[in-house]
Amino acid sequence: MTEVYIYDHxxxxxxxxxxxxxxxxxxxxxLAAKTLEAIRDRNGLDTSTVDDIIxxxxxxxxxxxxxxxxxxxxxxxxxTKAPGMQISRFCASGLDAVNFAAxxxxxxxxxxxxxxxxxxMSRVGMGMSGGAWYMDPSVNFPGYFMxxxxxxxxxxxxxxxxxxxxxxxxxxxxxxxxxxxxxxxxSKSVFPVKDQNGLVILDRDEHMRxxxxxxxxxxxxxSFQMPGEMGGFEAVGIQAHPEVERITYVHHxxxxxxxxxxxxxxxxxxxxxxxxxxxxxxxxxxxxANIGSDPALMLTGPVxxxxxxxxxxxxxxxxxxxxxxxxxxxxxxxxxxxAFDISHDIMNVNGGAIAMGHPLGATGAMILGTVLxxxxxRDLNTALVTLCIGAGMGTATVIERV
Numbered sequence: 533m534t535e536v537y538i539y540d541h542x543x544x545x546x547x548x549x550x551x552x553x554x555x556x557x558x559x560x561x562x563l564a565a566k567t568l569e570a571i572r573d574r575n576g577l578d579t580s581t582v583d584d585i586i587x588x589x590x591x592x593x594x595x596x597x598x599x600x601x602x603x604x605x606x607x608x609x610x611x612t613k614a615p616g617m618q619i620s621r622f623c624a625s626g627l628d629a630v631n632f633a634a635x636x637x638x639x640x641x642x643x644x645x646x647x648x649x650x651x652x653m654s655r656v657g658m659g660m661s662g663g664a665w666y667m668d669p670s671v672n673f674p675g676y677f678m679x680x681x682x683x684x685x686x687x688x689x690x691x692x693x694x695x696x697x698x699x700x701x702x703x704x705x706x707x708x709x710x711x712x713x714x715x716x717x718x719s720k721s722v723f724p725v726k727d728q729n730g731l732v733i734l735d736r737d738e739h740m741r742x743x744x745x746x747x748x749x750x751x752x753x754x755s756f757q758m759p760g761e762m763g764g765f766e767a768v769g770i771q772a773h774p775e776v777e778r779i780t781y782v783h784h785x786x787x788x789x790x791x792x793x794x795x796x797x798x799x800x801x802x803x804x805x806x807x808x809x810x811x812x813x814x815x816x817x818x819x820x821a822n823i824g825s826d827p828a829l830m831l832t833g834p835v836x837x838x839x840x841x842x843x844x845x846x847x848x849x850x851x852x853x854x855x856x857x858x859x860x861x862x863x864x865x866x867x868x869x870x871a872f873d874i875s876h877d878i879m880n881v882n883g884g885a886i887a888m889g890h891p892l893g894a895t896g897a898m899i900l901g902t903v904l905x906x907x908x909x910r911d912l913n914t915a916l917v918t919l920c921i922g923a924g925m926g927t928a929t930v931i932e933r934v
Contacts, residue, residue: 555733570723622921675923760779772827798901856880896919
């Protein structure tokens with residue numbers, strides 16, 4: 533199989549996912565187009581040689597519908613020879629776009645692919661695309677459907693994480709993200725989003741609250757107690773896990789991922805494809821995997837898929853220098869660290885979605901780029917990137933510097 537390399541990556545800042553957010557005026561297609569422009573211009577790409585553009589988009593409707601990567605390519609001025617495709621695996625869509633591209637390159641069908649994702653959550657609300665998982669009893673009964681926050685609280689209860697535990701994790705995420713921005717760790721890859729007049733709309737993640745402390749978080753009420761108790765979803769969780777007598781509700785807006793707008797792009801290719809454009813590889817995609825997991829716990833998929841990937845590669849946890857796990861909820865990361873006895877010192881070292889937000893279809897590509905930059909900054913070699921996924925799934929990718 534052809535080896536697959538990462539040549540570059542870029543992302544927008546994450547804009548607050550509300551009508552008063554800085555990126556609300558920028559529709560999904562424009563966010564995606566700006567990332568395509570940035571990855572092209574940074575690398576001097578001849579876009580007629582781009583074999584595909586693959587982007588994750590969890591809710592590809594309204595502004596974000598109609599094969600948004602191809603529409604974005606038109607707006608970005610790409611050659612009409614560059615095709616486009618959108619995919620969705622819920623929160624892992626951006627990482628799976630990269631993995632899908634890697635598979636095509638490894639199989640020899642493509643040489644250069646741009647992969648990534650986009651989500652404008654201020655314009656297309658979460659869940660706007662609907663679906664049987666939410667609405668059809670024949671699907672959601674056997675799938676133990678419940679809001680993800682209730683699942684996160686089920687995880688915290690089952691594995692013994694207190695309100696103080698999840699709040700302390702959230703405070704640290706905020707501190708790490710603020711430190712990374714202040715020290716310029718993201719400046720290599722984040723480009724400013726400008727309006728049609730060339731004026732900067734946003735050049736920094738705006739969801740962050742670096743002054744957050746334990747006292748501020750303690751004042752927040754649990755967000756998922758009402759749907760759990762009044763909506764009957766706690767009973768669903770206990771039915772699936774009868775060892776839990778009652779769910780303790782510990783998650784709220786301050787220790788859960790933020791709703792934001794954003795887009796990202798990763799340039800991947802074969803050795804021959806990169807050489808033809810004069811590009812120098814930064815990392816190799818060593819392996820990737822997907823898995824289905826417990827649908828009631830729902831968000832423990834990263835544990836299961838990591839076990840699968842390590843077995844597949846013959847690697848062990850100690851072979852990984854840095855971990856990047858999307859901070860959908862604090863308990864997701866705490867459970868992962870608990871399961872593998874991983875120190876927080878090598879997990880999400882520059883903060884994560886609790887501080888900076890989670891633009892669903894783009895996050896996987898964003899955190900892949902974040903950990904690559906950090907490997908280079910620390911002169912380390914290997915990283916594992918993973919995300920939990922709605923309905924009980926997990927996706928993971930291992931990269932190595934070259």
